[in-house]
Amino acid sequence: xxxxxxxxxxxxxxxxxxxxxxxxxxxxxxxxxxxxxxxxxxxxxxxxxxxxxxxxxxxxxxxxxxxxxxxxxxxxxxxxxxxxx
Numbered sequence: 001x002x003x004x005x006x007x008x009x010x011x012x013x014x015x016x017x018x019x020x021x022x023x024x025x026x027x028x029x030x031x032x033x034x035x036x037x038x039x040x041x042x043x044x045x046x047x048x049x050x051x052x053x054x055x056x057x058x059x060x061x062x063x064x065x066x067x068x069x070x071x072x073x074x075x076x077x078x079x080x081x082x083x084x085x
Contacts, residue, residue, distance in 0.1 A: 011040045018046060021059060027066045033079075038072055 022028045031039065042062050049055045065071040070078060 009040060011036055012043045012047060014043060015046065017055075018043065018059060018062070021063060022066075025063060025067075027063065030066045030069065031062075034066075034072075041073070 046055050046058045
């Protein structure tokens with residue numbers, strides 16, 4: 001899924017099953033630390049997936065990416081360097 005063409009688009013509400021899995025695996029902080037576009041893409045992908053199996057597959061990918069810490073939708077990703085003041 002590509003980045004939204006609307007960068008100011010709001011991140012959709014988190015479904016209960018996603019919230020539960022992230023909390024159970026202690027990954028909520030890792031998810032919230034991701035950029036808005038990533039959180040939005042993950043949640044919209046899960047929301048719009050057709051069928052329970054497809055939704056679960058995307059949730060599993062989200063969990064794997066957060067556990068790895070250096071992937072976004074299965075692809076290599078580097079968090080931005082902290083801004084020095």
